Amino acid sequence: MAAVGLTGWAYSLSEALLSDPLPRRWAHSLGVAERARSLGPILGRDAELLEAAAVLHDIGYSPAAATTGFHPLDGARFLRDHEQADGRVVRLVAHHSCALLEAEERGLRQELEGEFELEHPELVDALVYCDMTTTPDGTPTTSEERLDEIVRRYGPDTIVGRFIQRAAPEIHAATKRVAARLAQVSAEGQPI
Incomplete structure (x- = not known):
């Protein structure tokens, strides 16, 4: 799949799986x-x-892909098994x-x-940044506000609530690493 073809295919597939059954999830994915x-500039x-x-x-999350109820695993398996998707995309979705x-x-x-290796750390950080600085409706936010929203929505004692609280230090660190890379590239591109 050519790079331009990859993104066109990805948008079409995501829209087909999310836009009707889960419009808010589709809006988040677009954001x-x-x-x-x-x-x-940094990728x-x-x-x-x-x-x-x-x-x-x-x-x-799509009813067409959900089997275990754990969306990263279900999405990665769907991409691998039904779409024969690019392995790097599959690994990023999985993790x-x-x-x-x-x-x-x-x-x-x-x-x-066991099924999915980790992708390059810089790309993993970048996807964390993108996901954790975007609201459920697709608008930009901070990682602090996003994690607070997740805990409020699911509850602090649920699986998702417990996980996101445990993951908070790494999520905040990843978003800071990406922001620092963006700032460095921006500073380097400024005229003297």
């Missing part, structure tokens, strides 16, 4: 993809790959936003780790 496009050749993963990251910690809460860590 995450928009954030991914904004990271082009270089991987910019389109990240955008494709960003728009696809939540397809595991987006500290998914290993949630997998652990659900008793699925060995499955996730």
